[in-house]
Amino acid sequence: MKTVEAKLKAIMIADNPETFVTRRITEVELEFGGIQGDRHFGITFPSDSRQPMYPRGTEILNRRQLTIVSEEDLALIAKDLSVAQILPEWLGANLLLEGAPELTKLLMGSRFLFPDGTGLICMGENKPCTLPGEIIQQHYPEHPNLAAAFVKAGYKRRGIVCAVERPGTIQAGDVVRILVNNLENPMQ
């Protein structure tokens, strides 16, 4: 099993009920269910358009407690869109990593371990939708069609969703150990 070390550059919370855009905080307690006060918090969660196999609003297991993006992926998206930068807040990300260029390609079951023992488990890729693209568009009004272009530029770069596997407290600046799952010899 491959292990990668990355740096937790920023922690963000979506605690404004009017938007999915996040704001930075310096540390946070992760509980089973995610971040208390964040709009995605919960052991369970109402299904939405991402789970068309269930009637919309069905209470299902919440695999989308936290979203993680990497600086490297955001830089590639910015380059493709010809804009100066893409902030993780605009995508509603909760964690920003530096040194994890392959983040979005991580298989489900990969783990993120923090210095105090906190553990997250990758629950899959976060597919790009137009909502963050609309926020990006607001920041670059002179660029046409950024909302639609984001979906394409964000393909396999928009980060992942995670669930809390082991609760704890994480801080900006933490070194994060990523245990990379693989198909040949999957982690349990």
Added chain:
Amino acid sequence: MKTVEAKLKAIMIADNPETFVTRRITEVELEFGGIQGDRHFGITFPSDSRQPMYPRGTEILNRRQLTIVSEEDLALIAKDLSVAQILPEWLGANLLLEGAPELTKLLMGSRFLFPDGTGLICMGENKPCTLPGEIIQQHYPEHPNLAAAFVKAGYKRRGIVCAVERPGTIQAGDVVRILVNNLENPMQ
């Protein structure tokens, strides 16, 4: 996304505290956390030797609520071990499917949908260990070394572990729709 239909041949519960071996029941209510009264029930669960990244006994998210095996996989194991049959109870399985020969190769994130709307989500392969092999050995005392041979024969055939994504009631004989996850266009 590929969809496969299989048949739920048997439901089993591990409700004897002295053994992981399961016994057949005709229907069961699946809650968040799995099957009440089964030894693997729980939204969270103490970590064991399968999660060496955490101190043993740490309370972690329970991805091993239910185990599923397929008749096709069990037949291949029996053939490799030169025994007449391998019963799913001996492996501590909770569900036995017929018509899912590729069951153990399913990616995490694959889904199992039942007639009443119950949903399970695949949380990974169940790696073979020697404990079920010891039970198999007890049933075939004339065959030497079955415990160790089972680990090899069970490779990529020992089934998967699941979590309950949407609660409900399932019955032996149910037709199960399997939504097969894939790496190119993963389900959310």
